[in-house]
Amino acid sequence: xKKKWLxxxxxxxxxxxxxxxxxxxxxxxxxxxxxxxxxxxTQLQRRVDLVPNLVSTxxxxxxxxxxxxxxxxxxxxxxxxxxxxxxKAKANDALTGALSRLLVIQERYPDLKAxxxxxxxxxxxxxxxxxxxxxxxxYNEQVATYNKKVKRFPGTLVASLGGFHEKDYFKSSPTAKxxxxxxxxxxx
Amino acid sequence: xxxxxxxxxxxxxxxxxxxxxxASGQSIPAPQGDLYVQDTAHVLSAAEKxxxxxxxxxxxxxTSAQLAVLTVPSIGEMNIDDYSNKAYRAYKLGTKKQNNGxxxxxxxxxxxxxxxxxxxxxxxxxxxxxxxxxxxxxIPSLQAGKTGEAITKTYRTLAKEISKExxxxxxxxxxxxxxxxxxxxxxxxxxxxxxIKFLGGFFTFFLLSxxxxxxxxxxxxGGGSSGGGGAGRGW
Numbered sequence: 001x002k003k004k005w006l007x008x009x010x011x012x013x014x015x016x017x018x019x020x021x022x023x024x025x026x027x028x029x030x031x032x033x034x035x036x037x038x039x040x041x042t043q044l045q046r047r048v049d050l051v052p053n054l055v056s057t058x059x060x061x062x063x064x065x066x067x068x069x070x071x072x073x074x075x076x077x078x079x080x081x082x083x084x085x086x087x088k089a090k091a092n093d094a095l096t097g098a099l100s101r102l103l104v105i106q107e108r109y110p111d112l113k114a115x116x117x118x119x120x121x122x123x124x125x126x127x128x129x130x131x132x133x134x135x136x137x138x139y140n141e142q143v144a145t146y147n148k149k150v151k152r153f154p155g156t157l158v159a160s161l162g163g164f165h166e167k168d169y170f171k172s173s174p175t176a177k178x179x180x181x182x183x184x185x186x187x188x
Numbered sequence: 189x190x191x192x193x194x195x196x197x198x199x200x201x202x203x204x205x206x207x208x209x210x211a212s213g214q215s216i217p218a219p220q221g222d223l224y225v226q227d228t229a230h231v232l233s234a235a236e237k238x239x240x241x242x243x244x245x246x247x248x249x250x251t252s253a254q255l256a257v258l259t260v261p262s263i264g265e266m267n268i269d270d271y272s273n274k275a276y277r278a279y280k281l282g283t284k285k286q287n288n289g290x291x292x293x294x295x296x297x298x299x300x301x302x303x304x305x306x307x308x309x310x311x312x313x314x315x316x317x318x319x320x321x322x323x324x325x326x327i328p329s330l331q332a333g334k335t336g337e338a339i340t341k342t343y344r345t346l347a348k349e350i351s352k353e354x355x356x357x358x359x360x361x362x363x364x365x366x367x368x369x370x371x372x373x374x375x376x377x378x379x380x381x382x383x384i385k386f387l388g389g390f391f392t393f394f395l396l397s398x399x400x401x402x403x404x405x406x407x408x409x410g411g412g413s414s415g416g417g418g419a420g421r422g423w
Binding site: 127 | 269319419
């Protein structure tokens with residue numbers, strides 16, 4: 001028992017090391033979250049950019065489907081203007097719903113369906129939609145990891161000291177996954 | 189006293205470990221042999237398989253990009269887009285830095301085909317182009333019941349598109365050659381000598397066995413990822 005001072009020093013050093021590691025863990029978890037969020041934003045923006053081309057292509061073949069085209073343009077405008085994460089998720093769902101009506105319409109216009117540019121635009125849009133789905137999943141996974149860190153016991157102390165707060169998930173409304181109901185008589 | 193302290197340390201260490209919410213790659217078959225051809229649905233003939241294997245190998249040697257095909261009997265409840273993305277991420281096609289890979293997925297029962305493009309090749313194979321390739325090379329053969337032909341044709345086109353992207357670029361750097369300075373060689377020889385003399389060559393054999401395991405010629409994924417680019421179709 002010659003070195004009574006040794007244990008307190010060791011404990012303090014260990015605590016400092018743990019605090020630093022934990023703090024750095026929060027920083028990189030938060031960085032992962034914002035990185036995945038920017039992926040979503042890129043894809044949402046791409047979608048917003050693609051829609052006008054699509055609308056003008058469809059107009060060339062099916063100009064009297066005004067209602068669907070207006071709905072798409074409106075939903076696009078809402079997505080372009082959305083600010084917060086839940087707002088964006090909602091606007092994006094609305095656009096998905098409006099766009100899926102196009103899939104029903106195209107069956108009635110063989111010329112439109114055969115148009116190379118239309119096919120390409122639909123592929124680009126489908127790809128973008130899929131990228132949004134993937135990046136949303138990635139984002140939500142990162143948020144889950146981060147939130148768990150923030151809420152669990154030892155980390156929660158560091159989180160409150162370092163000013164790390166829980167983050168929003170990018171939620172998709174459950175109704176957006178159902179196919180839209182469109183009345184065309186013979187089609188459902 | 190000492191033991192409780194070290195126990196405490198271990199405990200602290202365990203608590204500070206990051207928790208990973210791992211995404212399970214359920215029902216994606218583990219790659220067998222060279223990654224380029226994973227024909228678990230057995231739709232390719234031996235000749236077709238060999239052609240694609242050598243094509244994939246040549247493509248990777250030339251461009252560092254990895255092009256693979258995965259055929260499965262069924263994808264179950266999953267949709268082809270999610271399945272392909274999960275499979276791509278499980279196989280880690282392309283290099284970690286460039287993410288330059290493409291995965292062609294075919295589900296026999298669901299009659300679905302998809303080209304999944306890694307982040308790094310999204311410019312070379314856009315979604316529109318991927319869709320066109322499927323429409324032109326795969327769908328006609330698939331509708332005629334010639335699944336093997338559909339895959340080989342699509343694979344060839346994809347390989348061509350990828351090498352086009354890399355044409356005019358210089359070859360990827362050969363895996364770094366380490367030239368050791370003379371004193372390091374002497375040091376290593378000395379260490380091996382000491383190891384054999386006093387430890388019976390324990391470390392030498394251990395390191396050699398590590399090298400043997402890592403040095404086999406099977407082609408694996410390079411660590412790349414995909415964000416869901418590409419296009420899919422049913423037939």
